[in-house]
Amino acid sequence: MTTREILNDAGHRPWPMPKAPWKFYQEWNRAIFLHWEVDYDELKKLVPANLEIDLIEGKPWVSLVAFTMEKIRPRYLPAFKPISDFDEVNVRTYVKFANKTGVYFLSIEGGKKLSCQVAKSISQLPYRYSKITRSQNQYKTHNAEFDDRLDIQFHIEESIEKKSVLDEWLTERYALFQDFGKAINAFDIQHIQWPMNNIRVENLDVNYPRFKALFSGYPDKIHYSEGVQVIAWGKQKVLTQ
Template sequence: MVAHGAEQRVRLPALRAGWLTQTFVHWPFRPEAVQALLPEELVVDTYDGAAWVGLTPFVMADVRLPGVPAALPGLPTFAETNLRTYVRYRDGRDGLWFLSIEVAFLPMLAARAIGAPYNPGTLSVSTDGDTVSYSGTRGNGDASYRLIVRRGDPIEPTERDVWLTSRWRAYTRRLGTLWETPVEHEPWPLAHATLDLLEETLTTAAGLEEAPLGEPVVHFSKGVRQVRLGLSTPRIPWRVRQPS
């Protein structure tokens, strides 16, 4: 089972922020198709027999170092969009694997040091009543997206809703080392959402060229404001002990 609330306290955060105006668009895929995009240390996680890939545009708000108050004027706020899937490490710990991350704030590219697949680009998020519009184009022009949703009433999350939206660590890989980054925040306040428009080439750019198994599942969230991203740590490879 996946926990609705954070599985661990991040007592020494590396970064604090808010994740606001977030939409989750999830498609089911054959597990084999998604597994082919993962490093050998990770196994694709499944729900109802399918692997799920999520397109999640949002606003990264009031990004700051630990100890800096959120009310300080001039803190960076910018758009970000993730293409992600769900995985488990060899010890069973579940988490996120990012197929790509689009961002409109160049300092975030520093996370490439641990393998986070950040791509600089031009991104926008705008709201008009209950309609939220997202768009983005990767800096090198090889991927883009445009998404318009109508947000609806709040929902009480089902088991599948929690499984699709609640993960408390991310895995990345750089130079043969797998890294784990913990995250802590309040549970997502979820709402119904309806797709008015979706055009995207992020999935094919990530190497996922086959069609999904079904229609997308869509959620909207006004967001969470107390996000604590922990220090990334390397996972020590498991080794099979030889009999003496």
């Protein structure tokens, strides 16, 4: 799709498109979603006090999303593959801020050191390098600093033609909120609705010691998506102190 087509496909958005010009294009491709329903009190320890934890049927969720970032670039510049294409894993939860619902990252890992440095300097998001390898049916990571590990072997199955309310609640998010110093950085994004497939997991090892209280047992929900093309606006800094 062209950027114009992405911007025009906006009927599913929960609020109007930003009026300011967009700043970045990127693709989130071949994404594996692992979702857990979690304990509110345990999650609250990890989320800034000025972000409200979003709930569905009274419960909070945390998701681990493993995908490949591709073609990320500023609006008027081409992508540079050695930096713009890299594997990424993020651990996120769902929050509300300034009358919008969005995601908050508990962790972001990238598979290229230089890409992490560039992404962190531009976005102020907490990128860190992890060793990541992926093949057609396996995604494997290790972060030496925290000893975080993921190893999933899987097979992609049929598409999901009718998503549940929970499916959409977990994936259709059009804002990101991240704490940085005495501020919350807010980002608006736009993409078409995620196409989804079921996935058959052959082997799964998720070991994030810092989030041991959250990743307890097998995920409550799993999805796969071939990906979406994403338009992103620049960060808006909201002082909180």
